[in-house]
Amino acid sequence: MKNLLILSLALLLAACASVRKVESGANPVGERMSINVDGNWNHLDFPGIKPAQLWTMEGITIDELMVYSGIRDGQVMHSESAASDKQKDFAFRKAMQTEEIVSMLEGVLSRDGSTFKLRKLEPYAFGGKKGFRFEFERIRKIDNVQMRGLGFGAVDREELFALVYQAPRLTFFPRHEARVEAIAKAVSIK
Amino acid sequence: MKRRQLLAAGCACCASALVPRAWAQETPDYLAPQRFQRPDLATDEGGLWAMMDREEKALRRSPLVLRDARLAGYVQDIACRLGAAHCPDIRVFLVRTPQFNASMAPNGMLQIWTGLLLRMENEAQLAAVIGHEIGHYLQRHSVDRLRDIKSRAAAGQVLALFGLAGAIGQLAVLAGGFAYSRDHEHEADRIGAHLMHRAGYRVSESAAVWNNLLDEARAREGDEPSATSPLFASHPAPPERRNNLAQLAQSMPGGTDGKDRYAEHTGHLIDEWLQDEIKRGQYAESLVLLSRRIDTGGAAGLMRYYRGEVHRLRGLAGDHDLAWSDYQLAVADADPPPPAFRGIGLVARQRGQMSEARHAFARYLDLAPEAPDAALIKSYLAELNS
Numbered sequence: 001m002k003n004l005l006i007l008s009l010a011l012l013l014a015a016c017a018s019v020r021k022v023e024s025g026a027n028p029v030g031e032r033m034s035i036n037v038d039g040n041w042n043h044l045d046f047p048g049i050k051p052a053q054l055w056t057m058e059g060i061t062i063d064e065l066m067v068y069s070g071i072r073d074g075q076v077m078h079s080e081s082a083a084s085d086k087q088k089d090f091a092f093r094k095a096m097q098t099e100e101i102v103s104m105l106e107g108v109l110s111r112d113g114s115t116f117k118l119r120k121l122e123p124y125a126f127g128g129k130k131g132f133r134f135e136f137e138r139i140r141k142i143d144n145v146q147m148r149g150l151g152f153g154a155v156d157r158e159e160l161f162a163l164v165y166q167a168p169r170l171t172f173f174p175r176h177e178a179r180v181e182a183i184a185k186a187v188s189i190k
Numbered sequence: 191m192k193r194r195q196l197l198a199a200g201c202a203c204c205a206s207a208l209v210p211r212a213w214a215q216e217t218p219d220y221l222a223p224q225r226f227q228r229p230d231l232a233t234d235e236g237g238l239w240a241m242m243d244r245e246e247k248a249l250r251r252s253p254l255v256l257r258d259a260r261l262a263g264y265v266q267d268i269a270c271r272l273g274a275a276h277c278p279d280i281r282v283f284l285v286r287t288p289q290f291n292a293s294m295a296p297n298g299m300l301q302i303w304t305g306l307l308l309r310m311e312n313e314a315q316l317a318a319v320i321g322h323e324i325g326h327y328l329q330r331h332s333v334d335r336l337r338d339i340k341s342r343a344a345a346g347q348v349l350a351l352f353g354l355a356g357a358i359g360q361l362a363v364l365a366g367g368f369a370y371s372r373d374h375e376h377e378a379d380r381i382g383a384h385l386m387h388r389a390g391y392r393v394s395e396s397a398a399v400w401n402n403l404l405d406e407a408r409a410r411e412g413d414e415p416s417a418t419s420p421l422f423a424s425h426p427a428p429p430e431r432r433n434n435l436a437q438l439a440q441s442m443p444g445g446t447d448g449k450d451r452y453a454e455h456t457g458h459l460i461d462e463w464l465q466d467e468i469k470r471g472q473y474a475e476s477l478v479l480l481s482r483r484i485d486t487g488g489a490a491g492l493m494r495y496y497r498g499e500v501h502r503l504r505g506l507a508g509d510h511d512l513a514w515s516d517y518q519l520a521v522a523d524a525d526p527p528p529p530a531f532r533g534i535g536l537v538a539r540q541r542g543q544m545s546e547a548r549h550a551f552a553r554y555l556d557l558a559p560e561a562p563d564a565a566l567i568k569s570y571l572a573e574l575n576s
Contacts, residue, residue, distance in 0.1 A: 090471055093505060097536055098566060103503055107471040113287045115254065116469060122565035132566065141287065144252045 018045045022055060029053055030069030033127065033161050036186040039179060041065070051075055057176060061143075063167035065180065068153075071160035077108050094158040098132045101153060105164060106136075109149075113141035127161055127189030129154035138166060148173040152184040161189050220384040222328050225276055226296075235296070235333045242295040249283055249299070256284040256304070256459075264455045265320075268313065269300060271389040272321045272382075276328070288466040290403060294323035296332045307456060308463040309402060309479060311486060313448025317389065318396035321382030328381060331374045379431070383438050392445035397435035402482065404432060409474040453488060460489060461527075464496045473504040491523025495530040502533060510537050528557035532567065539570065548574045 022041035026034050044054045055065040071077070073094035090107045093100075102121060110116040117137045124133035131154025138147040148169040153162030165180045167173040229236040249255060256262065262284055270277035279298040288305040300323060310316045326332065383393050467476055480497040484490060498516030501509040514537050520530035535550035551571050555564060 095505070095540075097540065099536060099563065100503060100505070103469075106469050110466070110469045111471065113289065115286060115466065118562045120565070121563040123569040139253050139286075141254070144248075144254060146253055 019043070029067050032156075032159070032190045033067075033069040034188045034190075035067065035163075035183060036188075037183055048078060051077065058167070058172055063165070063172050063176060065183075066162075066164040068160060068162040068164075071162075073158055077104065092160050094155070096155070101155070101160065101162075102132070102134055102151070105151060105153075105162070109136075109138060109164070109166075115139045115141075124152060124184075126152045126154040126184065127156070127187040129156045129161075129189055131155075131161075133184070136166075137169070146170075150177065150180055150184075152187070154189065156189055161187075163187070220381050222274065222276065225279060226330075234336060235330075238333065238336055239297045242297040242299055245295070246281070246283075246297065246299045249285075249301070252285070254286045256286055258284070258459070261455050261459070264451075265302065265316070268317055269320050269324070272317060272385040273324050274385075274388075276324070280324070280327075286466070288463070288470050292319050292323055294327045296327065296330060298327070300324075300327075304459075304463050304466065308460065308467060309399075310452065310456075311398070311402075311449065311483075312395060313452040314386065314391040314393075314395035314445065315399045315447075316452065317386050317391045317448075318382060318393075318399050321385040321389075322378045322396075323382075324385060325378035325381030326374065329374075329377060331378065335371070335374070375431075376434075379435060380438065383435070383442060387442040387445065390445055392439075392447050393442040394436065394439035395447055397432050397439060400432040400435060402479075404429070405482070406475040406478045409478045410472060457489070461492060464492070468496060468500055468503065471503075473500050476500045491520045491525055491530070492527050494523070495520040495527040495533065498530065498533050502537065510540065513537055528554055528561070531557065532561075532563075535567070535570070539574075544574050 020043050022037055022043050024038050026036050028034050039057060041055045041057055044056065044060060046054075051068065051071055053067040053069075054060065055067060056063055068077075071092045074091055076089045076091045079089050090104045090111075092104065096104070098121070102118070106116045106118070115138060119135040119137060121132060121134045124131050126132070131152065134151045136149045136151070138149060139145070140147055146169050147166045149164065149166035151162065151164040153160065155161075163180075163184055165176070167176060229239055231237065231240060262282060265284060266280075266282045269280045269282055273280050276298075280294075280300055281298055282300045282302065284307070285301055285303050287303040288308075289303055290306045290309055291303040292301060292306055294300045300320070302319070306319065307316070310319075379396070383396060386393050386396065464480075467479070470476070477497065477500055480493050480500065483493045484497065494516045498513040498520060501513035501516065513533060517530045517533040517537070520526060521534065531550045531554035535547045535554060538544070538547035538550060548571065551567050551574070554561070555567055555571070558564070561567070
């Protein structure tokens with residue numbers, strides 16, 4: 001059943017998603033952020049993913065890198081207004097402290113019933129700005145896969161910039177962890 | 191017939207809809223059927239069992255199933271007290287998911303989500319939910335539901351041939367499906383109450399479950415839930431249901447609530463369930479839940495800490511003052527939760543009360559040096575000390 005759900009999700013996304021290759025080198029995201037990548041990343045775009053960009057190396061049922069650039073005060077993170085259960089939308093507020101931003105991202109990642117466990121939260125210079133880095137574990141509700149993840153972020157001039165990466169903990173996360181750390185290190189924010 | 195409809199039928203009438211008719215006089219007592227035999231695989235019921243068997247196999251491996259043998263044994267015992275002769279056929283799975291839900295499949299697989307366990311105030315309330323689910327199981331509602339969906343699907347396909355009139359007809363068929371579901375809910379509530387009474391539980395607690403759920407739903411919807419939520423729309427009107435349960439309870443007096451036993455078996459997991467609860471971001475519902483728990487006593491420091499967290503995270507005008515007040519009461523508790531000191535530090539830092547922030551952060555690190563956010567809090571302390 002779970003496999004069928006995943007397959008259905010993949011087919012649905014294939015029907016309404018656009019996919020393009022992310023070129024190696026510097027990639028501007030939004031007006032102020034630039035991400036330097038190597039490797040075979042793909043950028044997917046489909047309804048409901050904004051205000052983030054979704055990048056993946058292995059395919060979105062396996063790994064995903066969410067890229068948030070220039071999120072403004074009051075902006076909703078992945079609106080779920082169509083959900084029948086009237087889920088609350090999470091929104092960024094410019095006055096949020098680091099813990100509140102991470103809590104907001106936790107909420108985004110667990111509102112489908114997935115679990116989220118914060119393993120580490122520490123200061124981090126992200127894009128040359130004073131920011132944060134966090135590590136987490138997640139059990140994805142839809143298929144019970146145990147994920148591991150990394151997140152990075154900073155608020156600059158009242159706008160949020162962040163990366164959140166996750167992949168199955170056993171094979172794929174260790175395979176790409178160093179690559180994602182390198183991407184985060186090379187982010188620039190104008 | 192779509193697979194999801196089959197599954198929905200298989201787990202029909204979940205307790206997220208826990209939910210009753212003027213029926214107290216209808217059933218002086220309830221006589222449960224004999225234990226069920228596995229149906230022939232060639233029948234629709236046999237197919238439904240087979241599908242649920244596969245779901246159960248997957249569920250057994252799920253990392254979301256709680257591996258707490260003592261709690262699982264306790265809940266299994268409650269199910270056995272209620273199910274009586276059917277006890278050997280009931281298998282309980284506690285699933286870590288913060289929403290209020292329980293469901294029982296025709297093969298005896300009973301799922302209870304932690305969001306429901308968090309909301310139970312005593313053993314009798316949990317027995318009310320389980321008794322309701324066993325009521326669906328004993329009456330084989332899922333099989334009725336499956337056959338109903340099949341016949342409605344066929345009728346809908348015929349009606350679809352007739353344009354707008356056909357579309358209206360399809361809507362009528364759908365509405366009929368809801369009514370059918372409501373009848374099942376009424377019956378399951380009635381049977382659940384009898385099972386509770388027979389097992390020695392206080393039946394009035396079943397109305398309390400519904401009342402509490404209704405309070406939360408109102409806080410979220412800002413209106414009668416039946417007016418805005420498709421979930422509630424497919425079930426009896428909430429006040430009617432609560433009132434019917436209360437009426438039924440009057441005809442079945444006595445019983446115990448098992449409050450202490452419930453707290454003894456779940457107390458060590460409340461912290462984790464509350465962490466999951468506030469991540470839902472349904473702050474209005476969480477505030478109703480936490481305020482109720484504070485009013486009814488038990489783990490007051492922990493409940494105040496989490497209510498403070500909800501206010502801080504919601505961040506509306508005045509919320510930081512409310513958070514501050516709850517954190518202060520939490521740290522004054524005999525068993526103060528360490529993160530309540532962090533909460534005080536965060537609010538104080540934002541208000542520019544540097545001395546209070548410094549003191550609270552230092553206390554938090556003393557009590558929780560290995561906390562996941564220790565490095566970040568240390569950086570705040572370094573800033574405050576510089």
